[in-house]
Amino acid sequence: MSEQDRFDDLLRSALGRVEPPAGLEGRILRAAGLRHRTPRGAWLRAVAMVLIVLAAAALGLLWRQERARAERAEQARRQLEFALQLTYDRLVKAERQANSIGVRKIRFEEVPQ
């Protein structure tokens, strides 16, 4: 066998089709499947993120409701104060008018009619 023939044989054997070992395909597919599966930690992180967002949204809603309630209470407070002030002004004015005609003190008693 010449040098050329040996080289040809070597080349043929190197380039020839080699059957894979038994079970290689299955092992490769299993490995790929494991790689694509989400790790448990990632799931937990996602759930935690969702919970944080939900909690923040709930807190924001509560804060807005509380602020609206406080605004309504403040408006009501100012209205009541205004009503009380006006009532008081009128009572004082009535008392002054009564004083001007000689009544020393208005006794707030029911007058039979």
Added chain:
Amino acid sequence: MRILWYVALGAPLSLAAQGIDWSVLDKLAEKAKESAVVNLGPEQLSLLAGARGKGEEAKLGELAKLLKSVQVRNFEFEAPGMYDVELVRSLRDKVKAGGEWVSIVSVKEKDGFTEILIKKPSGEKTGGLLVIAAEPKEVSVVHVEGVADLSALGRLGGLAGIPEVAPAGKKAPAPAKEKPKQE
């Protein structure tokens, strides 16, 4: 025309049941230079009744617990004669004719009057205070539902610039006239 509207968002009050025809007064708003309207119902008052705090806020909260409703109509006019005082007088007469309200102070003037009426609580009906004042350039009507008598007004002392009730023999200082802030 500058108009101050203090209108609460609460449930409409059964005005007709209280014997006060507010629509008569609301017509005056069109001619008024300044108007102030307050309608505080149980919902708004409960907001105040639940207020925690000290001093004025707590006192106001205590008072709010007693009250059922507060309504105010206050109209100021540019000049005398811009409204018909007879309109207000007829409102007063109608209220008095209803029999529920008793006049405790009645001051008559040449071109106006001031009438302070109370309604005694009876059965399920709550007491009330009604102030109707007609002046040449101003009309004020205040209706406070829930106060049984004027002693309840003693609780106003120290609130909203109202001085504390003066002891017997001492005259309470005049109140500082202060308009509510414009919204």
